[in-house]
Amino acid sequence: MNSDQPQQPMKILLVDDDPAEHLLLRRTLDKVDGPPLELDYVADIASAVESVKAGGIDIVFLDNRLVPNNDFRETAPQLREAGFIGPIGIISSDISGSYFQEFPEFGVDFRIGKSEIDRTTISFIIAEYTRNQLSDNCAEDFS
Amino acid sequence: MPDAAYHLGPELDRAVNRMDFFRLFKALVINQNFLYFVLSEVSGDDEGVNLLSPHALHNLPDSSLGKTNGKSVGAADPVVLRSKLATAPFFMDLLAQPSDLVGAGNARSAIAVPLHTVAARRYCLVMFGDAGEPDRGELALIALDAALIFQRYYEVILSLDSITGLNDREIQIVRWTSEGKTSAEIAIILGLSEHTVNSYIAAVLRKLHVVNRAQMVASALRSGLIA
Numbered sequence: 513m514n515s516d517q518p519q520q521p522m523k524i525l526l527v528d529d530d531p532a533e534h535l536l537l538r539r540t541l542d543k544v545d546g547p548p549l550e551l552d553y554v555a556d557i558a559s560a561v562e563s564v565k566a567g568g569i570d571i572v573f574l575d576n577r578l579v580p581n582n583d584f585r586e587t588a589p590q591l592r593e594a595g596f597i598g599p600i601g602i603i604s605s606d607i608s609g610s611y612f613q614e615f616p617e618f619g620v621d622f623r624i625g626k627s628e629i630d631r632t633t634i635s636f637i638i639a640e641y642t643r644n645q646l647s648d649n650c651a652e653d654f655s
Numbered sequence: 656m657p658d659a660a661y662h663l664g665p666e667l668d669r670a671v672n673r674m675d676f677f678r679l680f681k682a683l684v685i686n687q688n689f690l691y692f693v694l695s696e697v698s699g700d701d702e703g704v705n706l707l708s709p710h711a712l713h714n715l716p717d718s719s720l721g722k723t724n725g726k727s728v729g730a731a732d733p734v735v736l737r738s739k740l741a742t743a744p745f746f747m748d749l750l751a752q753p754s755d756l757v758g759a760g761n762a763r764s765a766i767a768v769p770l771h772t773v774a775a776r777r778y779c780l781v782m783f784g785d786a787g788e789p790d791r792g793e794l795a796l797i798a799l800d801a802a803l804i805f806q807r808y809y810e811v812i813l814s815l816d817s818i819t820g821l822n823d824r825e826i827q828i829v830r831w832t833s834e835g836k837t838s839a840e841i842a843i844i845l846g847l848s849e850h851t852v853n854s855y856i857a858a859v860l861r862k863l864h865v866v867n868r869a870q871m872v873a874s875a876l877r878s879g880l881i882a
Contacts, residue, residue, distance in 0.1 A: 546717040592846035597839055599848045601674075613669055619846045622674035628681070632691070632714035636677050641850050645709065645857045650867045652837045 521548040522638060523568055527560040527587075528553075528575035528603070533626070537573070543631040546638065557587045564596040571641060572596070574620075576604035585611065585618050592619040599641040603629065662686065663800060667807055672854075676812065677712055679804045680780065684714075687797055689766070689784030691715050691757055694805075697738055697769070697777040703729040704756065709857075710813060715783075716761055728755045734765055738779040744768045744798040746788045757783040766794065768801040772809050780805065815861045821880055825862075828855045830881045833872040 526537055534553040541549050552569070554560050557578055563569055574588060581587050584602045591600060599621040602612070607623045615623050621641065624633065662682040670676055684692045693713040695704045705727045706713055728735055733752040737745065747765045749757070754765065762783035770778040780801045789797065821829065824845075831841045838852045845852070860866065863874045875881045 544717070589846060592843075595843060597842040597847075597849045599850050608665065613671075616671065616851070619848065619851075621848050621851055622672060624674070624678065628678055632716065633677070633681070635717060636714055637674070640673060640677075641848075645850070645853045646860075647866070650856070650860065652868075 521550040522570045522642070523550045523552060525552045525554065525560060525563055525569045525572045526575075527555075527557065527572060527578065529555045529578050530575070531555070533575065533603075536626075537629070540629060540631060540634060544634045544638075545631075546635050549634075549638070557581055557590055560587075561590055561594045564591055564598075565594050569596070569598060571598050571637070572600045573603050574600055576602050576607070583611070584620060585614065588615075588618045588620050599637075601637065662804060667804065670807055670811060673712065673812060676804070676808045677714065679807075680712060680801075681714055683797075683800050683804060684782045684784075686800075687766070687782060687784075688786045689782040690762060691783040693756055693781045693783075694808075695779060695781075697779050700739070701730055703727050703732065704735050710778075715757060732756060734767060734781055738767050738769065738781065741767065741769050741779075744794050744801075746794065748788075749783070754783075756781065764788070766797060768798045770802060770805045772813060774814075776813075778805065815858050821859060821862060821875075825855050825859050826875075826880060828852060829859055829871060829875045832856070832868055833876070833881060 524541070526534055528534065538551055541551055552563060554563055560572065564572070572591060574584060576583050578587055588600055588602070600619060602615060602620050602623045603626055604623070605626050607625050612623050622637070662679045667679060670679060680692050680694060684690070691714055693704065693706070693711070693715060695706070695711045696708060705711065706715070730736065732755050734747060734754040734756055737747065745767055747767070749763055749765055763785045764787070766782045766789070768780045770780060772778070827845065828841055831844060836844065838849050838856065842849045842852045856868070856871070859871055863871060865871050865874050
């Protein structure tokens with residue numbers, strides 16, 4: 513995150529059936545003054561699967577309920593089955609449902625309420641999920 | 656933002672990862688009319704605050720991080736210095752004593768709450784903003800809220816250093832690593848993100864007190880965690 517070299521924009525995919533959320537997130541991202549960020553938007557899980565298959569997506573913000581799907585337990589695994597290994601965050605206006613506690617089991621990295629999303633939260637998410645958690649001496653030994 | 660009691664409500668018991676604790680500490684800070692926070696370990700006399708420490712949490716603005724070179728603030732910084740000497744929460748006027756932690760212009764005041772773990776490691780939560788000085792009763796309530804969230808943070812995140820057993824997911828990942836799979840390959844196999852796989856590996860390294868994947872596999876084999 514602090515390299516002196518120019519950084520490639522990080523590409524965020526928003527999956528939400530409400531186009532207004534796209535506008536809101538774009539306005540929030542415009543206020544983030546860290547590394548460059550790009551925002552792609554699709555309204556349904558089938559399009560999201562196509563997007564991640566095409567490559568180039570670094571992180572997915574997935575709305576919990578996408579009509580006609582039920583909730584993230586039905587949609588997030590589809591992104592994993594498509595081979596996406598980047599972070600997936602579930603966003604929702606209400607994350608108090610007890611089933612949200614199951615998010616790690618469905619390949620989801622984090623959950624967050626839509627009202628909690630602001631520029632400092634976005635900065636934290638980017639830093640947290642691009643951070644190398646393993647020291648240099650723990651690099652892949654097997655490739 | 657969530658309602659006033661959010662950080663002490665059911666979400667406190669539901670927190671499972673650093674993102675959840677970021678949300679809780681941020682809710683506490685906003686609830687007290689502050690803007691930013693830093694949770695960091697308080698180290699030895701000559702050491703400052705390392706914002707890139709794996710246990711540190713903060714929501715500092717990037718304009719502030721630019722001034723701190725993105726990672727550390729020296730031990731001579733007034734907030735850091737006073738945190739090292741304090742055992743009770745305190746208020747600081749940043750106009751009189753500016754701090755590089757948050758940067759000039761980003762905040763006029765700070766409240767710091769010293770915290771500690773049962774393993775005698777010291778931490779400090781510092782809240783930055785423009786709020787005025789609270790009375791002692793208000794300061795005590797802020798400290799209590801911070802301590803309740805920190806206790807949970809210790810139980811879920813920090814105490815991994817003293818836990819030896821591996822959970823089912825960790826054993827799965829050690830087993831796949833022993834088969835020569837990379838984190839990316841394990842992520843595909845298990846339907847997880849590479850970040851999550853690396854989180855599990857980092858947790859296993861801490862639990863087994865080893866420093867790399869080969870040692871991790873060797874230790875797990877020796878102790879019978881995997882066959």
